[in-house]
Amino acid sequence: MSTLHIFSKPISYYDNARLVNLIQPQDKVLLVSDACYSINLYRQLAASLLVLAEDASARGIDIVKPDECQNYADFVALTLSTSQSITW
Amino acid sequence: MSTLHIFSKPISYYDNARLVNLIQPQDKVLLVSDACYSINLYRQLAASLLVLAEDASARGIDIVKPDECQNYADFVALTLSTSQSITW
Amino acid sequence: MINVLVLSQHAPFDDMHIRDALDMTLIFAAIEQNISWLFTGPAVLALKKGQEAESLGLKNYFKSIKTLEIYDVENIYVCEKSLIDYNLDINDLIIEAKALDFKAQRDLITQQQQVINL
Amino acid sequence: MINVLVLSQHAPFDDMHIRDALDMTLIFAAIEQNISWLFTGPAVLALKKGQEAESLGLKNYFKSIKTLEIYDVENIYVCEKSLIDYNLDINDLIIEAKALDFKAQRDLITQQQQVINL
């Protein structure tokens, strides 16, 4: 039972003091679009972040361990391997 | 030389850590629309807040000293008595 | 029947976010799914008593929120922390709602098939 | 000639905020007003080197930002604190920009006739 949390903006767009309490250790956090810019700041939400590779690459962002690149096939698979998704 | 700062959303919508550094003691802070809900939280930006009376009233918010009610005539006058305005 | 959660996080007059969420909640109730609505952040202000939008020339959608009770939508939740942030108490709200701490909100999310953030 | 400041606070691909601000800045330059553009918060990321939007199928507006130099728009400013927040240095930017601390940003605002937040 895990939830997929999808973020598309830098973390400053969200109320992260509240968000951090809604994400569980077994949950997945996927960064797409402009969320890719603040990977370091998203670290407070998950130990390993999943990042949409295309979006990060267009923004000149490198993905390094412990974070993981995802392509669109992975993105689809993620929505199926989790119980529910939330697009924040 | 003072600036009129207009806010229309609760302060959580803004990056207040940054904003607090852009507002000067002589500046005016006007709360309209949903900014009226978080008068107390806007206190960090100004000692006395100006609040659009109609908007506060529709939201069931009372304006008490040191804050001040403003009507639309006051709002217009404010834009003229300050050097520039910013709608945040 | 599936479990659907509508999530509201926007201030009451921020575009039509709360009204869009209300429409969605009522529709899922109408087609007899197990719908829940969670208000969090400034969205809790949409449930505050003593508001009326007509004086601004706007539709008083606060009245429409009350129709949730007529349509038997019972799973209305508010974030406990957000109530505190805005100096509200469960008794200050126009409809009956359950205040949830973060643990209860996480559990609520886990029970859903769909979570819709509007 | 008046002093006009365009203020950008949105992330690079958040709707068209930065593009709208670019259009506004170029127009005021074209009609020979004293235009300044201040990037603050996530908007500083729009000036980051090494980006290209074509791979996403999008117009590469980063190239258009570079035309500011052709049109002699010289007053490009970035918030020093925001650069630090996003691990950027003035040398990581695609155009020449001056980093301003908060005091300098307050002074910049004070010098304007109009401040436009896009």
Added chain:
Amino acid sequence: MARFVLSLHSAPSDHDTTQRLYKFALACLAQGHAIDAIFLYQHGVFHASEHINLATDELAIKSLWQQLHQHNINLMLCVTAAEKRGLNLATTGVFSVAGLAEFAMLASEADKWVQFK
């Protein structure tokens, strides 16, 4: 007497901002000030759609614009912003289709530019 320009940046679904712009404009006129233009920019351009027909308990958006138009206020629609957003430029009602330069010139001559969003 001062000269104002106003700009609207939010979509017609933001009723609250729309009514505030309208009331501010009337208050300007009531004090004897001039409004050289109201300019629709960003999502504000959607106000120029001729298909805004709301229920009677909703804000009468069309009527507000009609009233401002009858006060001889120049209601301008940014052509670039509108094209990017798919607005029909053939029927824009009381709004005149204008370039950003036209508005920027008016704004440069005005005493105050107040944004609504």
Added chain:
Amino acid sequence: MARFVLSLHSAPSDHDTTQRLYKFALACLAQGHAIDAIFLYQHGVFHASEHINLATDELAIKSLWQQLHQHNINLMLCVTAAEKRGLNLATTGVFSVAGLAEFAMLASEADKWVQFK
């Protein structure tokens, strides 16, 4: 094989979200999943305007929708959201005008609902 519904909440000026929805939809189909509907809600309804004509260096929004339509995906437009925003419901191109209930029923039967905004 799973059944998806997707919803789009942002305006056509948000090119980045639009391309992501499109690519996600194609990836679903490529894996053999079904997309029962793509639903335009909130500012997403503006995608159904027939006046979106962008320059050739911009995202080809119209063509993306045409392609999804040719994959026989049911492209739905929320009538309530569209009326509130002044969309012309007489000419909505590849989008069919639908009530919220129609979409909610499809969403209730789908395995996954993914939002794009």
